[in-house]
Amino acid sequence: MYNLLKGKKGIIFGALNDQSIAWKVAERAVEEGAQIVLTNTAVAIRMGTLDELAEKTKAAAVIPADATSVADLENLFEEAQKALGGKIDFVLHSCAMSVNMRKKRTYDDLDYSYLDKTLDISAISFHKMIQVAKKMDAISEGGSIVALTYVASHRTFFGYNDMADAKALLESITRSFGYIYGREKAVRINCVSQSPTMTTAGGGIKGFDGMLDFADRMSPLGNASADDCADYCITLFSDLTKKVTMQTLFHDGGFSNMGMSLRGMEQYSKSFVAENTDENGHIIYG
Numbered sequence: 001m002y003n004l005l006k007g008k009k010g011i012i013f014g015a016l017n018d019q020s021i022a023w024k025v026a027e028r029a030v031e032e033g034a035q036i037v038l039t040n041t042a043v044a045i046r047m048g049t050l051d052e053l054a055e056k057t058k059a060a061a062v063i064p065a066d067a068t069s070v071a072d073l074e075n076l077f078e079e080a081q082k083a084l085g086g087k088i089d090f091v092l093h094s095c096a097m098s099v100n101m102r103k104k105r106t107y108d109d110l111d112y113s114y115l116d117k118t119l120d121i122s123a124i125s126f127h128k129m130i131q132v133a134k135k136m137d138a139i140s141e142g143g144s145i146v147a148l149t150y151v152a153s154h155r156t157f158f159g160y161n162d163m164a165d166a167k168a169l170l171e172s173i174t175r176s177f178g179y180i181y182g183r184e185k186a187v188r189i190n191c192v193s194q195s196p197t198m199t200t201a202g203g204g205i206k207g208f209d210g211m212l213d214f215a216d217r218m219s220p221l222g223n224a225s226a227d228d229c230a231d232y233c234i235t236l237f238s239d240l241t242k243k244v245t246m247q248t249l250f251h252d253g254g255f256s257n258m259g260m261s262l263r264g265m266e267q268y269s270k271s272f273v274a275e276n277t278d279e280n281g282h283i284i285y286g
């Protein structure tokens, strides 16, 4: 504990259960001295275990909000300021969902009404949240806003589907709004690009176990866990990163700068050995 967030007030979106990245961020923020408000959709609050987290973190309030609804967001920022007794110093956006993925619609067979939903929940909600907060002047000068993203916004990963487009938009909003909010109120806006992490949303991605193992073998530091991600988010909420804004910050054990690792190649080569040996395990040369 470093008391990095002593006296700060934050809103945490997207904690569903104790696997959620947002859950870990909420716990760490409070350990570092912050007071928080928790939010999620009414359905997620009913189905998940957010009350348990609220009790554990002595949250000032749990306020239901659909992150795609401007009216809900206005109510959230108003009620959160009341519950916390002042302006908000940090916000975590940790919301994503693809109906196309859920309904197993592939990228070359997208349903466009589902695509609208994916973009709204996973990216445009970030714009809505920031725009509402700015219009209400709900974020304190020098505050910090963080969203979670994935490297598939830059490079193609099979099975990540329309969520790759949503993450690209999310990162673009981070830059565009980061400029405006930074210039006017010194509010920082950044994205953390996290390793694959076993959560409810993560588990919904096609071939997720393989993706997790592949990323781990490729990364010199191995995959970053949800707890590691929480640590990184805390630094971004803290006063130690006051000049960091408009960035997509890779928090992935080095994965995003790798081409091929020895651990990756060893695993990949196993299939060749199997293909080129007879039933006694002897290599077939020709």
Ligand SMILES: NC(=O)c1ccc[n+]([C@@H]2O[C@H](COP(=O)([O-])OP(=O)(O)OC[C@H]3O[C@@H](n4cnc5c(N)ncnc54)[C@H](O)[C@@H]3O)[C@@H](O)[C@H]2O)c1
Residues within 6 Å of the ligand: 013, 014, 015, 016, 017, 019, 020, 021, 022, 040, 041, 044, 065, 066, 067, 068, 093, 094, 095, 096, 097, 121, 148, 149, 150, 193, 194, 195, 196, 197, 198, 199, 200, 201, 202, 203
């Ligand atoms: N798990 C991974 O591998 C991974 C990797 C990189 C980035 N991320 C990102 O991290 C974030 C958090 O996901 P997670 O992995 O902790 O999974 P999670 O399933 O625990 O969290 C996703 C959350 O989004 C919320 N949500 C969905 N629709 C919403 C709406 N309309 N309004 C408000 N909230 C809504 C859900 O209720 C849930 O709490 C997401 O943005 C995800 O894309 C995850």
